[in-house]
Amino acid sequence: MASDTVLIIGGGPAGLEAARLVGDLGAKAVVIEKRDHLGGTPIAENYAALTHGFRDAEEAMDEMMRGVTHHPNVEARLGWEVAASEGNAGDFKVTVAKSGNGASEVLNAGAVIIATGFQHFDPGRETQMYGYYEYDDVITLADAEHMLKHHKFVKPSNGQAPERVCFIQCVGSRDRQIGNEYCSKVCCGISSKQAIEIRQQVPGAKVFIFYIDMRMYGYWENEIYWPAQEKYHVQYVKGIITEIIRKGDRLLVRGEDTTMGRPMEVPMDIVVLAVGMEPSRGTKDVAQIFGLKQNKYKFIEVPHDALDPTATSVPGIFVAGAAAGPKDLDDSIGMAGAAAAKAVALVRRLAKVTA
Numbered sequence: 423m424a425s426d427t428v429l430i431i432g433g434g435p436a437g438l439e440a441a442r443l444v445g446d447l448g449a450k451a452v453v454i455e456k457r458d459h460l461g462g463t464p465i466a467e468n469y470a471a472l473t474h475g476f477r478d479a480e481e482a483m484d485e486m487m488r489g490v491t492h493h494p495n496v497e498a499r500l501g502w503e504v505a506a507s508e509g510n511a512g513d514f515k516v517t518v519a520k521s522g523n524g525a526s527e528v529l530n531a532g533a534v535i536i537a538t539g540f541q542h543f544d545p546g547r548e549t550q551m552y553g554y555y556e557y558d559d560v561i562t563l564a565d566a567e568h569m570l571k572h573h574k575f576v577k578p579s580n581g582q583a584p585e586r587v588c589f590i591q592c593v594g595s596r597d598r599q600i601g602n603e604y605c606s607k608v609c610c611g612i613s614s615k616q617a618i619e620i621r622q623q624v625p626g627a628k629v630f631i632f633y634i635d636m637r638m639y640g641y642w643e644n645e646i647y648w649p650a651q652e653k654y655h656v657q658y659v660k661g662i663i664t665e666i667i668r669k670g671d672r673l674l675v676r677g678e679d680t681t682m683g684r685p686m687e688v689p690m691d692i693v694v695l696a697v698g699m700e701p702s703r704g705t706k707d708v709a710q711i712f713g714l715k716q717n718k719y720k721f722i723e724v725p726h727d728a729l730d731p732t733a734t735s736v737p738g739i740f741v742a743g744a745a746a747g748p749k750d751l752d753d754s755i756g757m758a759g760a761a762a763a764k765a766v767a768l769v770r771r772l773a774k775v776t777a
């Protein structure tokens with residue numbers, strides 16, 4: 423018997439949007455989230471403000487979460503993960519397990535949407551000598567979000583306000599040696615957004631962005647990139663940074679200014695590594711459980727790409743958000759809407775056939 427339930431795995435921005443829309447379309451949605459809270463990476467990693475408009479991340483995500491937790495057609499289960507799956511489109515039998523207490527249950531679903539997201543690149547794997555685990559004042563974009571959220575953008579080593587801050591772009595992305603040749607799409611925009619926030623919170627600090635080339639698409643250009651330069655006087659330097667060493671109580675950033683074609687050595691108080699996106703552990707696990715093809719970077723493969731961006735290699739299973747590759751919120755949420763509509767259309771069609 424075909425089931426009209428759509429099972430959504432992952433309660434981040436993409437999963438929340440998919441669940442709300444499935445519910446709004448009058449079908450039943452069940453969201454499984456392995457953490458003990460909804461909201462995905464923006465909540466788990468304490469992001470400060472989200473684009474567009476620098477809206478408080480917690481407030482924006484709370485609104486998304488309420489759209490699901492107060493929805494009569496949506497059930498959200500926290501602390502649950504998928505353990506096994508069998509069956510086909512219209513009639514999947516998915517075993518879900520509650521973390522910690524060993525309880526498990528079999529859910530019947532007509533379609534599944536994978537929204538298991540991404541994780542930040544671990545800068546310990548970087549082949550350049552950036553010293554993330556060595557120097558307290560070398561941090562990541564995620565660490566910076568946390569500090570900006572609490573209005574405490576200070577040198578971790580001594581708690582003092584920084585005078586000089588820089589960002590290093592493409593850490594863990596566009597790097598053939600590591601095997602991540604892809605561009606993570608969002609880190610140029612997020613670095614520029616954070617540069618503005620640093621200038622707002624610590625107006626005395628000089629802020630630099632060292633980049634290979636800046637990749638700003640859509641609104642990031644007008645809303646963030648140009649204001650960062652023109653209003654907040656952030657300095658963009660085309661260059662390659664190869665090494666960070668400690669000098670006194672500062673960091674010495676070494677590399678090459680590629681516009682001027684000469685070596686550079688600049689002292690900084692805080693260095694922010696613009697770490698890229700990799701598939702989350704959950705994305706890799708779920709791909710195995712459902713037998714989904716993954717691309718060479720282990721994101722879930724979308725066979726038809728531009729023409730059917732939410733399809734996977736298994737009929738009845740759709741994908742949304744960063745589980746399919748680096749994405750900003752607009753793209754994750756747009757993709758979730760399409761996945762929800764396709765999943766509901768499928769379960770309705772199959773219900774008619776078997777009625």
Ligand SMILES: Cc1cc2nc3c(=O)[nH]c(=O)nc-3n(C[C@H](O)[C@H](O)[C@H](O)COP(=O)(O)OP(=O)(O)OC[C@H]3O[C@@H](n4cnc5c(N)ncnc54)[C@H](O)[C@@H]3O)c2cc1C
Pocket residue numbers: 431432433434435436437454455456457460461462463464469471472473474502503504537538539540541542563564567608612615702703704705707708742743744745749750751752754
């Ligand atoms: C530092 C930083 C700042 C950012 N700021 C912005 C911004 O300002 N604007 C913007 O547009 N984008 C921003 N982004 C990008 C944004 O975070 C992503 O677009 C968005 O989080 C993708 O949503 P998602 O739901 O696909 O994935 P995620 O947010 O990663 O959510 C996935 C969810 O799935 C859950 N999950 C994983 N595996 C399982 C499993 N096996 N079972 C059950 N649940 C599982 C996870 O616990 C998580 O809750 C930022 C990214 C970074 C790195």
Ligand code: SF4
Pocket residue numbers: 591592593595596604605606607608609610611635636637696698
């Ligand atoms: S978005 Fe920018 S920082 Fe991120 S990988 Fe692409 S070019 Fe590099």
